[in-house]
Amino acid sequence: MYIYADNAGTTKMSPVAIDAMTKCMNEVFGNPSSLHSTGQRAAEVLQKAREDVAEALGADFNEIYFTSGGSEADNQAIRSAALFGAKKGKKHLISTKIEHHAVLHTLKKLEREGFEVTLLDVGADGIVDPADVEKAIREDTALITIMYANNEIGTLQPIDEIAKICKEKKVTFHTDAVQAVGHVPVNVHAQNIDMLSLSGHKFHGPKGIGVLYVRKGVPLFNLIEGGAQERGRRAGTENIPAIVGMAAALKEAVANMDENMVKIAAMRDRLIEGLSTIEHSRLNGDAKKRLPGNVNFCFEGIEGESLLLLLDEKGIEASSGSACTSGSLDPSHVLLAIGLPHEVAHGSLRLTLCEENTPEQIEYIIKEVPGIVSYLRDISPIWEE
């Protein structure tokens, strides 16, 4: 059996998205800044995609900035808010310990440039307490950036409450919603979100394309300078095929969201139930306030990579920690933040499901994992029953 269960790492593009993109590559190759018909046709297609994306997010089309992905959107949002804050003497930034590296490393760099950064703790459930956010706000707080859903343990953060606090305290609020958009309902206006990042390839859209939503009136600084694309805020010839592919995938994801959420969450819960029978295992992150497709376990006494490789031999594709840090030797900062000791954090397994997965696959996973865990414990010098 072949099971792809690493949908938080990236997703397979949906046929609808591939078709939209291929059609565009063949037929709409113009540069939307060009005056001629081919260029103007591209401009029309771009505008339509912008409107579709805006609608999916509950935004206006002129609040949508296309970027090369979630990382760029995060970088631009945070740098921008920091810079405009600094102009008014506000050099304090608030975030959490469980953010994606696109956020954490940007904050780290700003810290070296003279900003002060408060990284909030999260509870053992992997969720930040809005009261902690409120307490952390100072006169000179320029930005609060807190992710919508965590990429490793899938926990959903109390975005509505945090955004409301930010609105009251008049602090700009950004959320990295890369893992949330297309999977759980998001409405930027209704939820008082000032800035939001998303990435196309997390909901069966193309890679290399993302969105930064910026509420009207919130100033935006350029990360990439050059031509006047994206209303002068993001230079570079517009990647129309990818934008169109992303818009198609997002539309599809939002249309099927209710149905998918129920279906995927049911598989998730069965998987959690099944893996919980393994001794000395624990589910990471709150069992309910998590993404419909996220399952994250730690198995004591084993190390994640060898578990992944053995699962791969069985046709089960999963991850341990987030994909982009798999080159690193450090255990996940997210698992450490929820209080796991280093040695346990090394033994994590993330299975992230989508609507393409089936209950049969879930049963297969539940059947295969225990044997592999027990083999690895057997050969481990630190494991004693």
Place this chain on the structure above:
Amino acid sequence: MYIYADNAGTTKMSPVAIDAMTKCMNEVFGNPSSLHSTGQRAAEVLQKAREDVAEALGADFNEIYFTSGGSEADNQAIRSAALFGAKKGKKHLISTKIEHHAVLHTLKKLEREGFEVTLLDVGADGIVDPADVEKAIREDTALITIMYANNEIGTLQPIDEIAKICKEKKVTFHTDAVQAVGHVPVNVHAQNIDMLSLSGHKFHGPKGIGVLYVRKGVPLFNLIEGGAQERGRRAGTENIPAIVGMAAALKEAVANMDENMVKIAAMRDRLIEGLSTIEHSRLNGDAKKRLPGNVNFCFEGIEGESLLLLLDEKGIEASSGSACTSGSLDPSHVLLAIGLPHEVAHGSLRLTLCEENTPEQIEYIIKEVPGIVSYLRDISPIWEE
């Protein structure tokens, strides 16, 4: 007749590139940072593309950094060199007046941040004099960035001589080769180029993808922070389909370059000849030291946009100035830099050819342009024979 003659704006993707990309979207969707088979398959494909691109440029594969396009590559190269220069007290940057806005606006921003920028003049032929470059170099010069070929008037800059001067004087040399790569021979090692930017969509590859080549030993600073992709220098899930599509297009362009250059240059020269018969017209940029596909004319007494719109009615798609500034009212900074008065600079026409254009199309253009020019002069209050 339908003629696309705006290949410097963007190109139509080649079937080879579309196929490579579509195949990849369908079959290689993994995240190359993932350990499982799907991820590792993506990592292999990525490595292969990296090697192909490196070979096309005469570079090593680990000198290739994939970016979201030419603008990002320019931004990163220049910011990076400026930043590392500043660490050693070097805060002087040299460039020319005819660079792309991705370069000029980045320099402008650095100027506001305390750097000193020297923008060299070019001759009436649109070419910078290497002697001027040499004279401009100071003890504290951190970077020289000079484009390989100009996007508006197509002039080829004396890159070999400039790079040699930079090497002797130990100043980092970057070239924006977005318009050159795939069209004229480029070999970064042989030509002593320290950093080079290119963009996929200028040689029949996909949009939203580009390359920053950085010679081994030249330090590189991150523009986009986050995951450890691109050896830690450019965060964001790798856009494998676009990378593969670009590599395929580049390989094809390089393989056919000799043949295409001859064919395209012949059409260019015939077009120049034909348009030169129009009175009060002038070719912009050196007639020989220019890209094989670039034709750029000024017609006195008329304004470029109305000319473009009327050409479009005849099926001829061209541009005036560069595509990304077509939203602006200012005449081209490049045409002003080669000494044209404002009113003449407004009347420019850029026709940029590729191997898909035909001699018949060239004759059609030569037949149609004079009538349109003369109509516009007729209705112009400033035109007197």
Place this chain on the structure above:
Amino acid sequence: MLYSEKVMDHFRNPRNLGKMDDADGIGEVGNAKCGDIMKMYIKVKDGIIEDVKFNTFGCGSAIASSSMATEMIKGKSIDDALELSNKAVVEALDGLPTHKIHCSVLAEEAVKAAVKDYYDKNGIAYDKEKFAPGSCPTCGE
């Protein structure tokens, strides 16, 4: 499309295009450096603009704006013509892109300049206020 159908129609088939040898008033506005010049000719009889012609050096929307402006003042009284606002021209054209609004401003100014020239030539007194040069929202000139 960048431009509405109306703009393209007036661009392709400009109304009242040409010079006028026996004009009662001629107005020229804009400058070549900016890339737009409009020249408007009017023929006036009994306070009514009987005929109007224009020449324009400029972009598509400049040509369309001048064409539309001539249509809007032809056969109207001079007072009506002086009421013509750039906004009315934009509306009549079914809109213009933001960075092209200045073209409609030029058209309004060209009409005023032609009327002013007619007043001057005929020694007719007028309220200078009405001819205050409207400033271009794009370049501020």
Place this chain on the structure above:
Amino acid sequence: MLYSEKVMDHFRNPRNLGKMDDADGIGEVGNAKCGDIMKMYIKVKDGIIEDVKFNTFGCGSAIASSSMATEMIKGKSIDDALELSNKAVVEALDGLPTHKIHCSVLAEEAVKAAVKDYYDKNGIAYDKEKFAPGSCPTCGE
């Protein structure tokens, strides 16, 4: 693939896996915080390593490195075993990714630790230099 065929083979089918009850020397290196621990057991007769076993907690290359190291010292003299370098292990495995080199260092150290334990238990004098803890090129520990 991240790993060579050799690495995958030793990972999938580790040689000399297991504990040894009557070991003459036991070495344990690494620490769980780092995510890698190797425990190596040796049986020595007449200066020859007659048998060797290992247990490893760690990544794929850690398991493969320990397996390969046991193969490389089994049946060899203790002096030969002490010559085993992490570089030799890497080469025997047809290479390791750069950030996984530390696993081969651990394997080298595990062998040395087991020999040292054998020497200590048997009151055999040895050159301390030879057992200087090699530092992990990755974490410096």
